[in-house]
Amino acid sequence: MNKNKENIIVASLLIGGILVPLNSTMIAVALSSMASALNESLWMITWVVTIYFIVMAVLQPIAGKLGDLFGYRRLYLSGVVLFIIGSLGSGMSPNLELLIGSRALQAIGGALLTPNSTALLRLTLSEEKLSKTLGLFGLTSGLGAVLGPLVGGALIGIFDWHAIFLINLPLMVLSLVLSIVFIPKVNQEKLDKPLDFLGSILLAISIASLALLSKSESTGSMTGYAVFFAIALLLFFLREKKAKDPIIKLSLFKNSVFTAANLSVAISNFVMYAILLIIPLLMASQFQISETISGLFLSLFSISLSVSSFIGGRIHQRLGARKLVSYSFIGLVVVNMGFSLGIIISSWPLILIFLIIGGIAIGIAMPSMQMAYLSAVDPNMSGSASGIFSTFRYLGGIASSVLITVMSGFQYLFLLFAAVSLFGIVISRLYNRLEVNAMRHE
Template identity: 50%
Template structure:
């Protein structure tokens, strides 16, 4: 595939997957509007957000496995179609239940898209350019999450509630047409021929209950859910160790680089979400910023994180995944030292500098983590690896909300994040430096 055609295909893939993080964060600014529109309390409306998170977390490892069985191209196109139909369903929903159902379908579409897009990119992009392309891709996904609330507020203020779903339709249509005509059909031999339905069911129950346990539940409900969660998790592990075609092949975790890459994204995403959740509270209590000012200042963190994803892709080509991931966690430790001193310096400038460094630290290693995960498995397992990677990413966000609920002191929270950075440095040290020959080759080409 020529570079020009490759570029068009990458743009087409990005158009589709760009909407996944946008729809994840855009809905947050619409909750009060949805409450008024359907005359429902906010407690019920919150399920519009919760169901999206649950279905995305549950479906991604299954979606990656489906791509490896039936072809990443086919599952990607099904993902676009699901997302398109679900967006139209959200537009014409006449009650909250229908909206929640179609939001869950949106999440299914998004989950089918994400791991299979990464697998397709691995097939079509030469290894020497993979980290750069994934860096650009990661930057686009990060910007999607960052602009979601802004786009949602602009659409609702100038049009109506349905406009936040209408905006998906033309982009998804373009992505669908582009995918049909641009994505080549791959002829890799598939090792599995059917999906492990029983294992998928146990996995879905386990992840759903884990997410629900992070919400404010009564003691009795928490105990019951906790017991069912442990039982379903045991059944899942037992099933996967005996299934002919497991959803998650635990033998993959015998590879130190694969395990370390997934633990790295869990720790990094944990740090990122804790900062996103805790900073608005800190800015209001210690800096006395308005809601609007808080949103603007916090967007600096998101933009810094997105741009550093692209920078991380360039650094990965020069220094390799292991060093870039280690550098990312070292910067996380440094940024949280700065956050610890926010109470001593009531300075907006100091806050902004700390957020820029914090955003850079959590974003610069993301591409290298993805590359390390992909490089540790064969190409025909790219979908499975990407699905597991995405699930570990979600686990990081789930753990973050639990920490916020348990710890009340800002300083203790930043200390925990600093410790996470130290753990990340240890984990990064386990990643093999298999890409040194490629790095030397890239450096030689650059010098030539």
């Protein structure tokens, strides 16, 4: 494949890579205007955000498995089409019910295209090009999340809240056309096995229960969702052990590199979401800094994360996953200790410095984690592996949200995150290039 065609393929996939996270954060600035326009309470309007989050978390492992079964190109294109339809429906919704339904359809499209775009990159790019491209994807997805509120605010100021959905249409149509024309029908050995519907349902219930647990405000609802989560998760594992072709093949976790990559991203996202959720609260309560200024601080965090992810993709081949992941978690230990020190001496500039360092620490290892889990599985299971990786990424964020709702004391929380990061350093020792290569050639 010539270089120009490779670049067009990457560009077409990058459009989806930036729009999915953009749509998860762009809507934050539109909630109040939506509530006013649709004559709904702000609490009810937040379901437009919650449904997107839950559907993305639930469907990504299933979407990756569907890609293994029916072809990554087909599933990716289906995801783009559904994202377009969901965006159009959201932008033209006259009431909350249709808006939530369209938003769910948009999330289904995002869940389909995310793991299958990674699988397509795995099958169409060289290993050196792949690591650099994953770093570029980290940069664009991070920028998408950062730019979301800024783009959303500008669109609402010029037009109204409908524009934050309708802006997706020309970009996703461009992605669809480029993908149809340039993404080849890759030589993928499709798995001729039925989808594990029961396992999929149990997995969906367990993840949805955990996501709703993080949104609960009363002890009763938290207890109910926790019980649902525990029962569904137990039944899911029992089902996967017996299923002929499970939705998540537990045997994959026998490979220490695959296990390390998934645990690493869960821990990394656990700390990242904790920082994103706690810093605005800390700045307001201890330093009387407004949410607007805190948002600018978090933008610096996200920018440093995005840029370091791009750099991490460039240096992965030279340093390897083991070193980069280890450096990442060492950095996070230092960062969380620095946050605790900033609280003790009441210095917001010190916290800001460590916030930027934290972004660098998290971003630098992200491409290596992605390269590790992809390299540890057969190419024909890239979709399933990508879905599992995305699930662990979401689980880290959900677990962080739950912890913050049940614990108090910023200093103690940061010390806990430092301890969790120490566990990440231990996990990084499981990365082993020889084992990855052996798995690839089995």
